[in-house]
Amino acid sequence: MKLQHVVRSEMDPVSLVRRTDATHAAEARRLARNSAREAQGRSPRGGTFWALSAAGLIAFFGIWWLAASAELIPAMFLPTPLAVARRFIDLLTHPFVGFTLEQHLWSSLQRYLMGLVLAITIGVPLGLMMGWFRWLDYIVSPLFETLRFIAPIAWVPFAALWFGTGMGGPVLIIFAGAFPPCVVNAYRGAKQVDGRLLEAARMLGLSNRMIVCEVLLPGALPAVIAGLRVAAGLGWMSLVGAELIVASSGIGYMMVKGQAAIDTATVMSAMIAIGMVGALIDLLLGRTEAFAMRHRHRARQ
Amino acid sequence: MSVIRIDDISRVFSHDRSGVVALDHVSLEIADREFVAIVGPSGCGKTTCLRMVAGLEFPSSGTVSVDGKKVLRPGPDRAVVFQQFALFPWKTVYENIELGLRAQGMAAAKRREVIERYVDLMNLRGHERAYPHQLSGGMQQRVAIARAYALDPGVLLMDEPFGALDAQTRVVMQEELVRVTRANPRTVLFITHAVEESVYLADRVVVMTSRPGRVKEIVDVRSVREANQWDQYKRIEDVMDLDSFVRLRTHIWKSLRDEHSGTERVAA
Numbered sequence: 001m002k003l004q005h006v007v008r009s010e011m012d013p014v015s016l017v018r019r020t021d022a023t024h025a026a027e028a029r030r031l032a033r034n035s036a037r038e039a040q041g042r043s044p045r046g047g048t049f050w051a052l053s054a055a056g057l058i059a060f061f062g063i064w065w066l067a068a069s070a071e072l073i074p075a076m077f078l079p080t081p082l083a084v085a086r087r088f089i090d091l092l093t094h095p096f097v098g099f100t101l102e103q104h105l106w107s108s109l110q111r112y113l114m115g116l117v118l119a120i121t122i123g124v125p126l127g128l129m130m131g132w133f134r135w136l137d138y139i140v141s142p143l144f145e146t147l148r149f150i151a152p153i154a155w156v157p158f159a160a161l162w163f164g165t166g167m168g169g170p171v172l173i174i175f176a177g178a179f180p181p182c183v184v185n186a187y188r189g190a191k192q193v194d195g196r197l198l199e200a201a202r203m204l205g206l207s208n209r210m211i212v213c214e215v216l217l218p219g220a221l222p223a224v225i226a227g228l229r230v231a232a233g234l235g236w237m238s239l240v241g242a243e244l245i246v247a248s249s250g251i252g253y254m255m256v257k258g259q260a261a262i263d264t265a266t267v268m269s270a271m272i273a274i275g276m277v278g279a280l281i282d283l284l285l286g287r288t289e290a291f292a293m294r295h296r297h298r299a300r301q
Numbered sequence: 302m303s304v305i306r307i308d309d310i311s312r313v314f315s316h317d318r319s320g321v322v323a324l325d326h327v328s329l330e331i332a333d334r335e336f337v338a339i340v341g342p343s344g345c346g347k348t349t350c351l352r353m354v355a356g357l358e359f360p361s362s363g364t365v366s367v368d369g370k371k372v373l374r375p376g377p378d379r380a381v382v383f384q385q386f387a388l389f390p391w392k393t394v395y396e397n398i399e400l401g402l403r404a405q406g407m408a409a410a411k412r413r414e415v416i417e418r419y420v421d422l423m424n425l426r427g428h429e430r431a432y433p434h435q436l437s438g439g440m441q442q443r444v445a446i447a448r449a450y451a452l453d454p455g456v457l458l459m460d461e462p463f464g465a466l467d468a469q470t471r472v473v474m475q476e477e478l479v480r481v482t483r484a485n486p487r488t489v490l491f492i493t494h495a496v497e498e499s500v501y502l503a504d505r506v507v508v509m510t511s512r513p514g515r516v517k518e519i520v521d522v523r524s525v526r527e528a529n530q531w532d533q534y535k536r537i538e539d540v541m542d543l544d545s546f547v548r549l550r551t552h553i554w555k556s557l558r559d560e561h562s563g564t565e566r567v568a569a
Contacts, residue, residue, distance in 0.1 A: 199357055200387040204401035204452065205377035214400065218391040 079265040087265035088272060096266060097257045099249055105273055108239060108250040111167060115174025116235045123182025123231070124224055128216045130183070131190025132208070144183060152177035152238035160246045169246035170239055177238030178231035185227025189220025225292050229285040236278045303368055303378075303455030303488040305331040305354055310363030312349055323349055325513035326363070334486040338499035340553065341509030342560050347492045350514075351458050354490060355381050367456060377401055379456040380449035384464045386441045388433040388448075394420075395429040398448045405452075419447040422481060439470035446478070450485065457482075459491045463498065472537055475501055483532065496553050500546060501537060508553055511560045520553055 061081050067073060068080040079087075091101035099107070130137045155176045159169035193216055201215045217224070243252025251270050258266035312324040324346040331337045339347045352358040353365045356375040365372045367379060375381075388397050395416060402412045420426055423443040433441050442462055449457055463471045475498060482489060482502075493499050499506045504523035507516055526532065529545040540546055 194387075196383060196385060196387040197389060199375065200381070200383065200389075201400075202375040203355065203357075203377065203379070203381045204448075205404045206400065207404065210400075210404060214392075215389065218389075221391075 076262060077264060079268065084265050084268045084272070088269040091266065091269055096254060097249075099254075101251075101254070101269065101273060104249060104251050104254045104270075105277065108170075108243065108252070109277075111170040111243075111247075111250065112174055112235060112239045114167070115171040115239070116178050116232060118171065119175050119178035119182050119231060119235065120228060123179045124186045124227075125212075127183040127186025127188075127224075127227075128190045128212050128220060131187045131193075131220070132212055132216055137187075144180075148180035148184075150176070152234070153241045156242065156245050159242065163246070165246055165248045170242040170250070173242035173246075174235045174239050178235035181227045181230040181234060182224075185223045185230070186220055189223025189227075190216045192223065193219035222289075222293055225285075225289045229282065229289060232281050232285055233278065236274075236281060240274055302333045304333055305329075305456060305488060305490065306364075306366045306369075307350065307354070308364045308366070310350075310353065310360035310365060312346060312353075312358075313361045322513035324360070325515050327509075327514065327516055328363075329507060329516060329519075331488055331490060333488055336482060336486075336489040336491065336502060336504045337507060338491040338493055338503035338505075339507045339509060340493055340496055340499045340557060341514060342511040342557065343494060344512050345509045345560075346512065346514030347509055348460055351381075351460050351490055351492050354456070355379055355458050357381075377405065377452040378454050379458055380452045380454035382442070382445050382449050382457070382459045382462045384461040386433070386438075386445045386465075388441055388444055390433055393430050393432055394425060394436070394444050397433070397444055398451050401448060401452045415451055419451045422450065422485075423447040423477070437470070438466050439474055442466065442474060443477075446481070450481070455488060457487045457489045459489065461492050461494070463495075464493070471498075476535070476537055478502060479532075496550055496557065497541060500550050500553065501540060506553060508556045509560075517560070518556060520549065522549060525549060 064078075065081050068075065068078045068083075075083075088101070093100060095103070126140070130140055152173050155173050156169075159172045163169040163172065197215055197219065198211070201211050206215070239250075240252040240255075243250040244256050247253045251274055255267050255270045258264070258270065307327060307329040309326050309328050310324060311322065311326055313320040313322050315321075323344075327346075327350065329337070329350075339350060341347045349358060353360055354367070354372060356372045356379065372379075389400070392400065398416050398419060399412055402415060407415070416429075420429060423446055425440070425443055425447060428436065428440065433444065436444070442465075446462070463474050466474060479502060491499070491502060500522055504521075504526075506520045506522055508518050508520065509515065510517045525545050529543060531540045531543065531546065534540050541550075
């Protein structure tokens with residue numbers, strides 16, 4: 001069983017986890033560079049980094065604009081940035097296939113939150129309990145290890161069959177995307193809780209319920225929150241995929257209809273909205289993570 | 302009544318196909334409210350002994366029982382004070398002491414009363430709302446002792462509780478423990494590798510051999526302590542200057558020394 005755990009952590013679904021690791025590494029390098037610079041009598045210049053980020057964006061939009069306006073690609077297939085921006089603003093007030101952009105977004109967000117909350121409320125307790133009750137681990141693991149490699153989108157046929165274009169379909173698919181990281185991270189977090197604390201808990205006579213709620217959950221909290229962040233990202237990506245097929249509103253639905261009408265500016269507006277909302281969700285959860293971790297750094301000493 | 306009976310226990314750890322004998326037919330009986338310290342070279346299995354009484358490990362043969370009941374699992378009737386404190390970092394001092402009482406289903410008002418009593422006993426007043434990481438090692442171990450005492454256990458098991466503390470803090474804690482355990486006697490099993498500590502604290506000192514761990518000799522400290530009235534001295538250094546103390550300490554020291562040199566010969 002032990003080997004399997006190692007393998008499991010290596011194969012984490014979640015390139016996002018690696019991305020956070022990479023971000024940490026980059027942060028460490030940046031700090032190292034800054035302190036080196038300070039040692040040389042130069043102050044770290046935050047402005048430089050902002051300028052570089054801005055340069056990246058400008059270059060991106062510049063190339064896009066050049067490609068579109070030089071008509072290398074027909075405007076029907078690649079609208080100019082300006083056309084997309086105009087369409088984006090227009091969509092905020094003028095309905096497209098029945099709803100404005102923010103109405104589509106809102107209906108997407110509702111499904112998203114339902115699926116995500118469902119995945120968290122089932123996945124986190126399940127993962128924690130699997131980390132404590134070995135029998136549960138043995139029952140669930142083989143099933144879970146197989147199911148979690150099925151891409152969320154693969155559930156689309158069943159989502160359509162079971163729920164049609166109702167709320168249930170996308171919720172099921174988001175659940176399929178967000179559930180595995182919740183379980184995996186809660187499980188790994190529970191396994192990493194200091195064994196001495198678990199011995200102390202048993203010595204104090206804590207019931208299993210108390211051990212899960214008061215020892216495993218707080219002990220696994222950093223891992224759980226990292227898992228939520230991953231789940232939120234995967235869920236958001238699965239949602240849009242789901243709405244391309246099984247929905248009658250929402251941001252993904254908007255894209256399908258835009259494509260059918262060969263209205264590429266609308267498709268791109270939707271893509272931009274997806275990207276922005278995704279980044280916003282990640283930012284919020286990143287803040288939550290930092291907040292939850294504030295005691296941990298001192299506790300390590 | 303809490304009597305610990307360790308009856309002919311052995312413990313074999315298996316490495317590959319060969320077994321390493323950690324404990325070899327150890328027997329020991331600890332009377333109600335008796336304070337017994339086990340000293341021995343590292344790796345002699347003294348901690349394993351304690352963990353078996355705690356129900357955290359089990360003998361390969363032989364039995365461990367408390368009050369005639371075989372030990373099958375850990376429980377609040379046998380409170381453990383761990384070397385690394387094992388306090389819950391996300392709980393305050395108050396909540397750490399409270400957790401075991403809540404597990405017993407004690408009412409909130411009663412819990413408060415009990416916690417106050419042990420906070421006072423261990424001189425923790427004013428630190429109830431602190432988190433463990435905000436406290437020094439000595440203070441953390443006070444919390445762990447208060448947590449153990451609050452369970453009102455028949456048996457207290459202390460696994461090198463002062464091993465992680467600096468020398469000065471250690472002395473203070475030893476004096477405190479003498480004060481607390483003389484006033485609130487429990488059946489205590491105390492593991493240490495510090496000879497002075499064992500003589501200062503215990504009624505009887507069990508000297509163990511190096512691996513495989515056996516009982517080498519059992520030294521009666523209590524009769525000497527009472528005959529020479531050690532308890533009239535508040536400070537450890539005054540006790541440690543007494544001839545009666547020095548004689549006992551030197552005796553145990555020599556007994557252990559043979560074991561240490563034995564280990565070194567094997568190692569060389």
